[in-house]
Amino acid sequence: MSWNARALDVLAAGPPTPLIDFPVPGPGIRLLLKDESAQPTGSLRHRHARALFRQAILDGLVTEGTTVVEATGGNAAVAQAWFARRLGLPYIVVMPGERSEARARAVEELGGECRFVTPPPAIYDAARRIDGHFLDQFGRAAHHDLAEELFAQVRPDWVVTGAATGATSATLGQWLRSHAADGRPASGVARGPAAAAHGRVVAGGGEWRCRVAVADPDNSAYFPGWTLDTPDYATGMPSRIEGIGRPRIEPGFHPDLVDLVIPVPDAAGVAAARHIREVTGLPVGGSSGTALWAALELVERMRAKGETGTVVSLIGDAADRHLKTYHDDVWAAGKGLDVGRHADELRRRTSV
Incomplete structure (x- = not known):
């Protein structure tokens, strides 16, 4: 398979x-x-994360070994890190503001990497500059x-x-x-x-x-x-x-x-x-x-x-x-x- x-x-x-x-x-x-x-x-972010990964794979944007990237500060990062771990994919999330151990811990415990960026609106451009596939939960349709x-x-x-x-x-x-x-x-x-x-x-x-x-x-x-x-x-x-x-x-x-x-x-x-x-x-x-x-x-x-x-x-x-x-x-x-x-x-x- x-x-x-x-x-x-x-x-x-x-x-x-x-x-x-x-x-x-x-x-x-x-x-x-x-x-x-x-x-x-x-x-509810669990369903959306699964849909984003599924659509990216079907579209050929994510394959074995692809680094997956997102810009978010909430539950979406945890859900995406959970799926990335099960798929064996590297996962990087760009979060807004100064580093917070509480926010980072849930992602890092799932094997993801957290990067913090200020000012907060800069997280999207920062994510796009990372070599990998930007899931872009706000910009991509994934029902x-x-x-x-x-x-x-x-x-x-x-x-x-x-x-x-x-x-x-x-x-x-x-x-x-x-x-x-x-x-x-x-x-x-x-x-x-x-x-x-x-x-x-x-x-x-x-x-x-x-x-x-x-x-x-x-x-x-x-x-x-x-x-x-x-x-x-x-x-x-x-x-x-x-x-x-x-x-x-x-x-x-x-x-x-x-x-x-x-x-x-x-x-x-x-x-x-x-x-x-x-x-x-x-x-x-x-x-x-x-x-x-x-x-x-x-x-x-x-x-x-x-x-x-x-x-x-x-x-x-x-x-x-x-x-x-x-x-x-x-x-x-x-x-x-x-x-x-x-x-x-x-x-x-x-x-x-």
């Missing part, structure tokens, strides 16, 4: 991640959490297998995710548009309120309606850019919510594949992350909390309209390190986040 064939076997999909019932008041509406923290590297897996498990009315690269919302939207009941192709489908007319899909011997919502934190460009239909919108401001929110709209985000973008205050996302931990025991980060807050808004809208159905919110990155940040009152106060006010609202929204 060739190296490429063996590599593709390594990159085969793993077992499905679980769905967790999350309590919401009233009959007829179900809220489910798709728990991506069950992935081997503990986050992963979440949609096939999720829609085999459940037929939701809404799926809610945060946005960083935009790959997850694009993967979900592409799948739904390709299975549209009216046969319309994915390209050219209207975004925003007009897209809801194309929300019916046919799959698995049945037909149902499903739409994609993106939860966007403070300072991020996705909500204003989507609302104003401005694909090059930029805020120039960093997100306080690790893993989601971008100062610019990234090339992987496709507004025509998203039905709704919901802005979520950072304090609300942090309060919701704590609530997930209270209910499930999972110490998730702010990105999971942000998605849950948006999902609860959709539940309230459905209830107000007398609708029934199912909402799925993606969660991931459940790690003890979050106990010292999102789940810590001193940290939240230092960031100027009034979590208590939103915690009271959460109790009202989820009391059963």
Whole structure:
């Protein structure tokens, strides 16, 4: 068997991640959490990393011995280092800022190499100068297998995710548009309120309606850019919510594949992350909390309209390190986040 064939076997999909019932008041509406923290590297970035490696191998850009390079500072680096190790490939990640042993350790323990660069925006040019294949998670389209897996498990009315690269919302939207009941192709489908007319899909011997919502934190460009239909919108401001929110709209985000973008205050996302931990025991980060807050808004809208159905919110990155940040009152106060006010609202929204 060739190296490429063996590599593709390594990159085969793993077992499905679980769905967790999350309590919401009233009959007829179900809220489910798709728990991506069950992935081997503990986050939704695991799927994206696998997709990036698979596409690079299929395109002939990565072969046996190729050095793989990325520019990122988060969970993507851990997931990519995990796959590089299993493929026997050298892996180098360029991270923003001064060297942090805590950030580097998780990658280096998997055999990867971390290089730190300042100022932070310089990481992309620095990565391109390294001799190897630049995965470029923000610039390359690599749709992963979440949609096939999720829609085999459940037929939701809404799926809610945060946005960083935009790959997850694009993967979900592409799948739904390709299975549209009216046969319309994915390209050219209207975004925003007009897209809801194309929300019916046919799959698995049945037909149902499903739409994609993106939860966007403070300072991020996705909500204003989507609302104003401005694909090059930029805020120039960093997100306080690790893993989601971008100062610019990234090339992987496709507004025509998203039905709704919901802005979520950072304090609300942090309060919701704590609530997930209270209910499930999972110490998730702010990105999971942000998605849950948006999902609860959709539940309230459905209830107000007398609708029934199912909402799925993606969660991931459940790690003890979050106990010292999102789940810590001193940290939240230092960031100027009034979590208590939103915690009271959460109790009202989820009391059963």
